[in-house]
Amino acid sequence: MTEGSIGRVTPQRLAFDTPLALASGASLPHWELAYETYGTLNAARSNAILVCHALSGYHHVAGHYADDPKNVGWWDNMIGPGKPIDTNRFFVVGVNNLGGCHGSTGPSSINAATGQPWGADFPIVTVDDWVNAQARLADALGIETWAIVMGGSLGGMQALQWTIDLPERVRHALVIAAAPKLTAENIAFNDVARQAILTDPEFHGGNFYRHNVRPVRGLRLARMLGHITYLSDDQMAEKFGRKRRPSAGSYGFGVEFEIESYLHYQGDKFAGYFDANTYLLMTKALDYFDPADAFEGDLAAALARAKAKFFIASFTTDWRFSPARSREIVNALVRNKQSVSYAEITSPHGHDAFLMDDHYYHAMVAAYVRNIKT
Amino acid sequence: MTHTLKRSDFDVIASWMKPGESVLDLGCGEGELLQLLGERGLRGWGVERDPGLVLAAVENGVNVIQSDLEAGLAGFENDAFDHVVLSRTLQTMRHTQQILAEMLRVGREAVVSFPNFAYWKNRMAVLNGRMPVSEDLPYQWYDTPNVRFFTMLDFEGLCEGMGIVIRDRQVLEERGGIVTEEANFLGSLAVYRIGRGS
Numbered sequence: 001m002t003e004g005s006i007g008r009v010t011p012q013r014l015a016f017d018t019p020l021a022l023a024s025g026a027s028l029p030h031w032e033l034a035y036e037t038y039g040t041l042n043a044a045r046s047n048a049i050l051v052c053h054a055l056s057g058y059h060h061v062a063g064h065y066a067d068d069p070k071n072v073g074w075w076d077n078m079i080g081p082g083k084p085i086d087t088n089r090f091f092v093v094g095v096n097n098l099g100g101c102h103g104s105t106g107p108s109s110i111n112a113a114t115g116q117p118w119g120a121d122f123p124i125v126t127v128d129d130w131v132n133a134q135a136r137l138a139d140a141l142g143i144e145t146w147a148i149v150m151g152g153s154l155g156g157m158q159a160l161q162w163t164i165d166l167p168e169r170v171r172h173a174l175v176i177a178a179a180p181k182l183t184a185e186n187i188a189f190n191d192v193a194r195q196a197i198l199t200d201p202e203f204h205g206g207n208f209y210r211h212n213v214r215p216v217r218g219l220r221l222a223r224m225l226g227h228i229t230y231l232s233d234d235q236m237a238e239k240f241g242r243k244r245r246p247s248a249g250s251y252g253f254g255v256e257f258e259i260e261s262y263l264h265y266q267g268d269k270f271a272g273y274f275d276a277n278t279y280l281l282m283t284k285a286l287d288y289f290d291p292a293d294a295f296e297g298d299l300a301a302a303l304a305r306a307k308a309k310f311f312i313a314s315f316t317t318d319w320r321f322s323p324a325r326s327r328e329i330v331n332a333l334v335r336n337k338q339s340v341s342y343a344e345i346t347s348p349h350g351h352d353a354f355l356m357d358d359h360y361y362h363a364m365v366a367a368y369v370r371n372i373k374t
Numbered sequence: 375m376t377h378t379l380k381r382s383d384f385d386v387i388a389s390w391m392k393p394g395e396s397v398l399d400l401g402c403g404e405g406e407l408l409q410l411l412g413e414r415g416l417r418g419w420g421v422e423r424d425p426g427l428v429l430a431a432v433e434n435g436v437n438v439i440q441s442d443l444e445a446g447l448a449g450f451e452n453d454a455f456d457h458v459v460l461s462r463t464l465q466t467m468r469h470t471q472q473i474l475a476e477m478l479r480v481g482r483e484a485v486v487s488f489p490n491f492a493y494w495k496n497r498m499a500v501l502n503g504r505m506p507v508s509e510d511l512p513y514q515w516y517d518t519p520n521v522r523f524f525t526m527l528d529f530e531g532l533c534e535g536m537g538i539v540i541r542d543r544q545v546l547e548e549r550g551g552i553v554t555e556e557a558n559f560l561g562s563l564a565v566y567r568i569g570r571g572s
Contacts (some may be wrong), residue, residue: 330448341432342439367433
C-alpha cells in the first residue's frame with residue numbers, strides 16, 4: 001500500500017444535551033464537540049484510534065479540506081493510508097477538546113443562558129473532563145473500546161488519563177513527549193504566558209468579545225514564550241544563530257536578529273486566529289494534570305488500574321518534557337509489571353519533535369502499531 | 375553469532391526460570407530471549423541502547439526500554455524482578471562491578487553469560503601471536519565491541535571478591551554442546567546463575 005494523504009476530509013459536530021459534570025464542580029448543560037474521522041470502523045468495532053491534541057491543536061489531524069487544500073491536519077505525517085497510523089487498517093478519530101476554539105464548546109461559543117459568548121464564565125476544564133467528554137463521543141460513535149488512545153505532549157497526558165479513568169476502554173496508549181505532571185518550571189512558564197494575556201488591556205477580564213477587540217498583544221507574547229520552550233538550544237543555534245536581518249546594526253530596538261523575526265512571525269500568526277481564553281484554559285489543564293496526586297504522589301499506584309499496554313516515546317533535546325519525565329512513567333509501569341516499550345529518540349527538534357517527520361520515530365510507531373490486532 | 379548458538383545459551387537461561395516469573399533482559403538486542411521466555415509463560419522487559427535493535431525488539435512485540443546500561447539501572451526498584459539477565463554483554467561494559475551490583479539490587483537473582491577468554495582455541499590463537507576470533511568472539515581486534523577480556527576463573531574470582539554467590543554454572547563449547555570437565559579450558563561460553571551472598 002503506498003503511503004499518502006487521507007485526502008479530503010470533512011469536520012463534523014455532535015451536540016450533547018446531557019449535562020457534563022466537571023472536575024471543578026461546575027457543569028456544562030449543553031455542549032458540542034467538533035471531530036473528524038478517517039478510515040472505516042470495522043464490524044467488530046475493534047480498530048478505533050483516538051488522537052488527542054496538545055495545547056494549540058484541534059480535531060483536524062490529517063488530510064485537508066475541500067475549500068482549503070492548504071489546511072493540512074497537524075499530524076498528517078503520522079496518519080493516513082500506509083502511514084504509521086494506517087487508515088487502511090484503523091478508524092481514526094480526532095476531536096477538539098472542550099474549551100477549544102475550533103468548533104467545540106469553549107469560551108468563544110455562545111452561552112445559551114445569556115445569548116452572549118461564554119468568555120470569563122466558561123468553567124475551567126481538566127484533562128479528566130476531556131476524557132469524560134471524549135468517552136461520550138466514543139459512546140455516540142459506537143466505540144466501546146479504543147484499540148489505541150494516543151497523543152503528544154498534553155495529548156499524551158490525555159492518553160495516560162484514559163488508561164487510569166476508563167481502563168476497560170483502552171487497549172493501547174501511545175504517550176509521546178509527555179510527562180506525568182508539570183514541574184514548577186513548567187508551571188512558571190505557563191504563568192508568564194497567562195499573565196501576558198491577563199494583563200493585556202484588551203482582555204477585559206475575559207469578556208473582550210463584547211468589546212469587539214482581542215488581546216492580541218498578550219496572546220502573541222504567550223505564544224512567543226511557548227515557542228521558545230518548544231525548540232532546542234541546538235536547533236535555534238543552527239537555524240538562527242546570531243544571523244541578522246538586513247536592517248540590523250541600527251542601534252535601535254527594531255527586529256535585528258533572525259530569531260526575533262521568527263518569534264514575531266510565529267506570535268503574530270498564532271494571535272491572529274487563536275482564542276486567548278482557550279489558551280488560558282489549556283495551560284491551566286496542563287498545570288492541574290497530576291494523576292498521581294490522588295495517590296499520595298505515587299504514580300505507580302495511579303497507573304495500577306490501567307489495563308492498556310503502553311508505548312512511551314521522548315526526544316533527546318526536548319527540555320520542556322525531557323526524556324527523564326517519560327522515564328518516570330516507564331518506571332512506574334515496570335514497577336507494576338505492566339507492558340511498556342520506551343523509545344528515546346535522538347532529534348534536534350526539541351519538544352516540537354513529536355510533530356516532525358522523523359524516519360526512526362515513525363518507524364518505531366509503525367512497528368508498535370503493526371502488532372496491534374484489530 | 376548464529377541463531378542456533380544464541381539459542382543454546384538461551385535454553386540454559388530459560389531452564390533456570392519458571393512460568394509466571396518476571397525477568398529483565400539487559401542488552402536484549404532484538405528481543406529473541408524475551409520472545410522465548412514469553413512463550414514459556416514469563417513476563418519480561420528488555421533494556422537496549424542501540425536504536426536499530428530497539429526497533430527490531432518492538433517489531434518482535436516484546437517490551438523494550440531504550441536506555442544505556444552504562445548509566446546504571448537507577449530507574450528500577452530494589453527486588454523488582456525475579457531474574458535479571460545479561461547475555462553476552464558483560465564483556466562490552468566498562469563498569470563491570472557496578473552492573474553486577476545493580477543486577478543483584480533490582481533482581482532476586484541474576485544470569486550472566488560471556489565468552490570465556492581461556493577457551494583452548496583462544497589460548498592457541500594468542501600462542502600463535504594473534505587475537506582470537508571464534509563463534510563466541512566473532513570480531514576482529516579493531517572492530518570488537520568487547521572492552522573487557524576475562525576468563526571463567528577471573529569472573530569467579532570477582533564474584534568471590536564482591537560477595538556474590540554462584541548458584542549454578544553451565545559451560546558450552548563452540549557448537550553449543552555442554553562441557554562437563556576442564557570447563558575453563560574446553561568452554562567457549564560460560565553461563566552463570568548468581569545471587570547475593572548472605
